[in-house]
Structure formats: C-alpha cells, structure tokens
Amino acid sequence: MRTQLYIDGSFGPADNGATFETIDPATENVFSEVASGGASDVDRAVLAARRAFDSGIWSNLPALERASILRRIAKGITDNLELLSRLETRDNGKPLPEAQWDIEDAAYCFEFYAKMIEGDAKADSQAIDVGDIRFDSRIWQEPVGVVAAITPWNFPMLMAVWKLAPALAAGCTIVLKPSELCSMTCYELARIVDTAGLPKGVFNLVTGLGPTAGAALTAHRLVDKIAFTGSVATGGKVMQAASAGIRTVSLELGGKSPFIVFDDCQIDKAVEWIMFGIFWNKGEVCSATSRVLVHHRIYQKLIARLKKETERISIGVGDQEGVKLGPIVAKVQYDKIMGILERAKNSGASLVTGGGRPTGFDSGFFIAPSIFSDVPRDAEIWTEEIFGPVVCLNSFETEAEAIEMANDSPFGLAAAVMSDDLDRCDRVAAKLRAGVVWINCSQPTFTQAPWGGYKSSGIGRELGRAGYEAYLETKQVTRFDHTEDWGWYQAPGPSK
Numbered sequence: 401m402r403t404q405l406y407i408d409g410s411f412g413p414a415d416n417g418a419t420f421e422t423i424d425p426a427t428e429n430v431f432s433e434v435a436s437g438g439a440s441d442v443d444r445a446v447l448a449a450r451r452a453f454d455s456g457i458w459s460n461l462p463a464l465e466r467a468s469i470l471r472r473i474a475k476g477i478t479d480n481l482e483l484l485s486r487l488e489t490r491d492n493g494k495p496l497p498e499a500q501w502d503i504e505d506a507a508y509c510f511e512f513y514a515k516m517i518e519g520d521a522k523a524d525s526q527a528i529d530v531g532d533i534r535f536d537s538r539i540w541q542e543p544v545g546v547v548a549a550i551t552p553w554n555f556p557m558l559m560a561v562w563k564l565a566p567a568l569a570a571g572c573t574i575v576l577k578p579s580e581l582c583s584m585t586c587y588e589l590a591r592i593v594d595t596a597g598l599p600k601g602v603f604n605l606v607t608g609l610g611p612t613a614g615a616a617l618t619a620h621r622l623v624d625k626i627a628f629t630g631s632v633a634t635g636g637k638v639m640q641a642a643s644a645g646i647r648t649v650s651l652e653l654g655g656k657s658p659f660i661v662f663d664d665c666q667i668d669k670a671v672e673w674i675m676f677g678i679f680w681n682k683g684e685v686c687s688a689t690s691r692v693l694v695h696h697r698i699y700q701k702l703i704a705r706l707k708k709e710t711e712r713i714s715i716g717v718g719d720q721e722g723v724k725l726g727p728i729v730a731k732v733q734y735d736k737i738m739g740i741l742e743r744a745k746n747s748g749a750s751l752v753t754g755g756g757r758p759t760g761f762d763s764g765f766f767i768a769p770s771i772f773s774d775v776p777r778d779a780e781i782w783t784e785e786i787f788g789p790v791v792c793l794n795s796f797e798t799e800a801e802a803i804e805m806a807n808d809s810p811f812g813l814a815a816a817v818m819s820d821d822l823d824r825c826d827r828v829a830a831k832l833r834a835g836v837v838w839i840n841c842s843q844p845t846f847t848q849a850p851w852g853g854y855k856s857s858g859i860g861r862e863l864g865r866a867g868y869e870a871y872l873e874t875k876q877v878t879r880f881d882h883t884e885d886w887g888w889y890q891a892p893g894p895s896k
C-alpha cells in the first residue's frame with residue numbers, strides 16, 4: 401500500500417519524491433510505503449491552510465453547514481469501519497476489537513462536535529455587565545486560525561480526530577502530521593475528508609518524520625496554534641518552537657498513573673480493572689495505570705490472583721479471534737521495553753510473571769504481559785513511563801501513605817482508586833494530583849468529558865466543551881453609546 405500527501409485539496413507525492421516503509425509489527429514484514437514530507441511540503445500545506453482560513457471560506461460558513469460536513473465525515477468513517485479497523489490493527493498491532501472501538505469513537509467525535517456547534521449556532525455573542533450603562537460590552541468567540549496537529553502512534557486515528565473534529569467545528573484550518581510509525585488511517589481519513597465537501601486547504605495531511613516534517617511544522621511562522629500528543633521530550637521541543645512568535649500550544653503528554661486498591665474492595669473486580677488499566681492496547685496508553693498501590697492486607701492475595709489471570713491472556717496477531725494482547729508497535733519501542741525489563745530484573749524488584757518475550761513467538765514484536773512487585777520507589781520501572789504491558793506493584797498501610805506515593809511523580813495525567821467506601825474514594829480523588837480520576841474502574845474515556853493532565857503530563861484539555869474551546873480565541877468588543885450626550889467623557893474607573 402502506498403500513500404500520498406494531501407495538500408490544498410489534492411493528493412500527491414512529497415516534493416522530493418521521498419518515501420519510507422512501515423512494518424507490520426506482528427510479522428516484521430514491510431506493510432506500506434508512506435510519502436515522506438519535508439519542509440517544502442509543510443510550507444505548501446501551511447500556506448494552503450492559511451489561505452483557506454484567511455478567506456473565511458470555512459470559518460464564515462454558518463455553523464449548521466459546518467456541522468453537516470462534520471456529520472458527513474463521521475458517516476464516511478462509519479462506512480469504512482471494517483477497512484479502517486483492520487488497517488489500524490495491521491499498522492499498530494492492537495487487537496481488532498480495540499481498533500474497532502477507536503474507529504467508532506473517532507466517528508462519534510465528529511458527531512459530538514457537530515452537535516455542539518448546532519446547539520451553539522444562535523449564541524455567537526455573549527453580553528457582559530460592565531457596570532456602566534454607557535457601554536455595551538460583549539464576548540465574541542472566534543476560531544484560533546491555522547492549527548498544526550502532531551499525533552502519536554498508539555491511537556493513530558483517534559488522537560488525530562480528537563484535534564481535527566473540535567478544530568474544524570470551531571472554524572480552524574489544519575495541517576496534520578501523524579507519527580511515522582502509523583500513518584495509514586490518517587491517510588484514509590484524508591480520503592474520507594476529500595469526499596465530504598470540506599473546502600480545499602481546510603484540512604491538509606503531511607506524513608513524514610518528526611525531526612523534519614514535525615519540526616518544520618512547529619517552526620512555521622504562519623501556524624497560530626500547535627496541538628500535540630506525544631512524549632514529554634518532544635512536547636518540550638514543541639513548546640520551545642512555539643515560543644518563537646508566542647503561539648498557543650496544547651500538549652497531551654505521558655503519564656505514570658497510579659491505581660490505589662483498598663482492602664475493602666472486591667479483589668476479583670480489582671484484578672479485572674488492573675489488567676484492563678495496563679494491558680489494554682498493550683500498555684501503549686498514556687493514561688495506563690502502571691503503578692498499582694495495594695493495601696498490605698490484600699497485597700499477596702491480589703498478586704496471586706493477578707498473576708493467574710495475566711498468564712491466561714491470549715497473545716497473538718491482532719486480527720486473530722480472541723486475541724487480547726498484540727505485538728508492540730515497532731522494533732524501536734520493543735527494544736526500549738526489553739531494555740527496561742532487563743534493568744528491572746536487577747533493580748531489587750521481584751518479577752512475578754512475564755519479563756520478556758512470550759514463548760512460542762519467533763517473529764513479531766511480542767512482549768509477555770509483565771508484573772513486578774515490591775518495586776523500589778527509585779527504580780526506573782516505578783518512575784519512568786514504559787508505554788508497554790508492564791505493571792509495578794507496591795503495598796501501603798494507610799490512606800495518607802497511598803496518596804503520598806500516588807502523587808510522588810512528575811506526571812499527573814490519570815489516577816484510579818478502588819474501594820467499596822465511596823466517601824473514601826471521593827476523599828482520595830480530591831487529593832490526587834491528576835487531570836482524570838477513575839473510581840472503581842480504570843481507563844473509561846468519554847468524548848463528552850475533558851481529558852488532559854496536571855504537571856508534566858501536559859497543558860490544556862481535549863474532548864468535551866474544553867476540547868472545543870481550545871480552538872477558540874476570546875474577543876472583547878465594547879461599544880460606546882454616542883447617541884446620548886454624556887457630557888465630558890469620564891473613564892469608568894476600576895471595575896467594581
């Protein structure tokens with residue numbers, strides 16, 4: 401399969417004809433040839449997005465008409481559910497049912513923001529009481545402009561759609577650069593957008609490498625906002641690039657999310673959510689609850705149950721029936737995790753199960769679901785994001801100790817707490833320094849609810865209304881009533 405760039409409403413190769421190959425992580429065979437955009441392609445794409453934005457062809461379109469195009473994109477995604485899900489599984493390695501959730505969520509995200517702007521269509525301007533009848537002051541909300549969207553490989557299409565759907569709803573224009581490891585579904589998305597009636601230049605796709613296409617995009621002076629999901633290291637570079645020109649950024653970065661399990665919970669349910677919290681999507685999830693803190697009274701019992709269930713996980717090629725854990729996305733990530741696992745074995749932590757390649761797999765980037773217990777709090781596996789199917793456990797004695805251990809991390813994306821005492825759950829949730837807290841579950845994510853992190857896990861929120869407002873500028877427009885004779889103008893003074 402070969403892909404092209406999509407710029408100003410046309411598909412075509414990169415200016416210099418460059419391409420790169422991507423690998424099916426289950427077989428290690430070449431799977432696709434992707435157009436490798438460079439600085440000149442990025443420049444063409446940003447200029448197209450700029451022209452489209454400045455012309456008002458999209459931002460001035462009535463909200464109801466924008467919404468109907470968003471709904472057409474949603475339908476295009478739904479109509480291609482099977483194709484898109486299979487591509488996502490092949491590109492990323494995730495089990496097919498998980499890919500189907502992603503694609504369905506992507507379609508719903510367009511529906512959700514279509515509905516939001518249909519609801520807002522009559523409320524473009526909001527009056528403010530400024531305490532002085534001579535002035536009529538209003539808030540107008542306007543699209544932020546040209547958006548550069550840079551996305552990772554773990555939910556390739558969904559992470560792009562979390563940016564595209566609200567940005568398009570707001571009236572922005574976009575240049576998308578997906579991860580070089582998984583570009584296929586974003587390419588298919590461009591084909592769907594192309595037939596949905598979006599004016600040319602409003603959406604542009606430049607596939608390519610991070611340090612070339614990605615860096616050129618973040619540095620481009622005609623980009624108004626950068627929306628980025630990825631690692632903390634790259635997020636820092638994006639922020640630096642945005643500082644030239646003082647452009648807005650939103651960053652969705654990594655995590656090392658804690659899961660606190662109290663002794664009054666039902667152990668079987670805790671085991672189920674711990675497993676979903678770390679093994680879903682192979683642990684390649686920014687919010688994966690990878691640090692599990694268990695009350696000492698149930699610690700050993702829970703470990704035994706977790707080990708038994710984890711060893712029953714069906715590992716295999718993502719599109720095989722019943723597979724729950726596919727291969728790691730790519731060799732680079734596989735090698736990184738294997739290195740971490742080897743160092744973990746000498747860190748003082750106890751290996752409960754897994755810890756390397758599962759038996760019976762000669763090819764493919766497979767890693768067995770792995771559990772470490774009694775992990776030193778300064779060990780790399782306890783402090784660093786692994787982004788793989790590796791969970792660490794420790795015990796605690798008191799609620800205060802659990803909260804202290806949970807918050808002892810530079811990250812603050814998500815956290816979970818499990819207890820039958822709901823007052824305790826709320827009390828603990830209030831003290832956890834995280835943007836998302838789950839009670840008696842882990843990982844449910846809703847298009848309607850804001851998503852994003854505290855501390856090094858990011859800046860800003862995606863999804864929900866907050867995810868839409870992230871693509872709006874707020875303008876104050878104040879009109880003086882000159883029809884009356886107010887006498888010599890006097891400044892209104894400080895606000896009361």
Ligand code: NDP
Pocket residue numbers: 550551552553554555559577578579580581608609610611613614615616618629630631632633634635637638652653654655685686687785787813857858
């Ligand atoms: P990276 O930070 O390596 O890459 C993210 C994106 O940035 C990719 O498209 C990448 O391109 C691009 N990029 C790389 N270098 C640059 C650069 N210098 N300038 C501009 N863009 C660049 O992350 P991964 O793709 O490896 O994703 C995994 C990370 O993402 C994890 O740490 C995870 O926690 C985080 N993440 C966070 C999420 C959240 O919601 N908070 C969700 C998903 C992931 P290329 O791939 O071509 O190098």
